[in-house]
Amino acid sequence: MTAKNLSYYASKFTKLRVDRAHGSIAPHKPILLLSVIELIEQGILKHNQIPLSAELVAAFLKLWQQLGSTAHNADIGMPFFHLKSDGFWHFRSNPGFEALLSSGAKVRAVNALRQAVEYAYLDEELFELLQQPTFRNILINTLLNTWFADKTQQVQEVLRINAFAEFEQELLATGGRLYERSVIKDETKTVVRDATFRKVIVSIYDYRCAFCGLRIINSLSQNIVDGSHIMPFSQFYDDRIDNGLSLCKNHHWAFDRGWFSINDDFTLLVKSDLHEDAPNCKPMQQFNGDRIRLPVHAQHYPRLEALRWHRENIFKSA
Structure with missing residues (x-):
């Protein structure tokens, strides 16, 4: 049995199953993972429960502005649903939606996902690794170097910004x-x-x-x-x-x-x-x-x- 250690997940992060049909790589999955890791680092995600929350969406949209592809839409529903195919991302269904999610139906619209999925969760081994700053930084750099090698420096700075808090501050400032x-x-x-x-x-x-x-x-x-x-x-x-x-x-x-x-x-x-x-x-x-x-x-x-x-x-x- 393969040991689910740092090397295992670093390899997983370099081999994400991404869409290449539009002449360029769809960066949705690595951006979603960076968003999740950012919320863990900021102390917003304290448990291995990842709802499709406003905080996660805000982080995703912020990173998409830096890393997104013009050939694709900034749709978080796509990676949130399809990341389960990479083997370390799982769903906890809302009551009554277990059969739908196990049927193979493609539930990718944001509102439909929020209705059907209580939260996603990672392999426990991966979540534990992401609690450690050293291992967390290695996995962040793995994602950046593999999928966004030309933008690493600017993204490191953006990752420190709490995007949802900025939305709140703007609303308070403008009324x-x-x-x-x-x-x-x-x-x-x-x-x-x-x-x-x-x-x-x-x-x-x-x-x-x-x-x-x-x-x-x-x-x-x-x-x-x-x-x-x-x-x-x-x-x-x-x-x-x-x-x-x-x-x-x-x-x-x-x-x-x-x-x-x-x-x-x-x-x-x-x-x-x-x-x-x-x-x-x-x-x-x-x-x-x-x-x-x-x-x-x-x-x-x-x-x-x-x-x-x-x-x-x-x-x-x-």
Whole structure:
């Protein structure tokens, strides 16, 4: 049996099965591996669980700008699915999708992969090697020297940049933006855009629900609240911070269905026809007239225009 050591994986990295059909090598797989290694180095990937996350997509897009081929599209879904053919990349299915992933079906679209795959994971031996800076650098250099020999120096500098954090900083600095519909069709970029908005909104509300104040964070820094849009993004393409609210799962659902809204003075307006049985928590109707929790800075408060739209179009029609 072949020993799965550093030499074994270095050899694997030099012999990745890549597409050569367009007259040039498709660099998707080595760029994906560099992206994964970057997140490990930055402490973002602490466990051998690699979801198709916004952080991974952002790292991939950043590296694609430096290393990508003009003959190919920057589609992370392709390598995320096909890297399993190289023998060290595996999938943990979401419940109900086990048969689909074992059937040989090619699930390569980003949204389809996020629905079907809970996370990818590496051979445990490879993941352990990547925890060691010396071995990690050897494998990074193996990828660079094999697939991007003419760009090694510039890439070493780019690898130190946290691309997703840069998206967050830009959103905070600019206050967000309105998009044209044509700009948001790219599934890959949409993953980053959506996650950046939601993460910034939740952070400026101190990870609390603006309605009830609930704040729960686990050891992996996952939290129970959502960064939600007041005016739906699918209709208005509005990712400005003042079109956002931090809401727990229950109150996000209720807000989207018009069970409550918010007045111009930021007090809650709760439907009077709710029939509630809440023995262990405060019923929604008892929050009526309370002021929502607000961000520290006034420029991040919910936009009055957006609140009025919600009252007129969602709350009144519920």
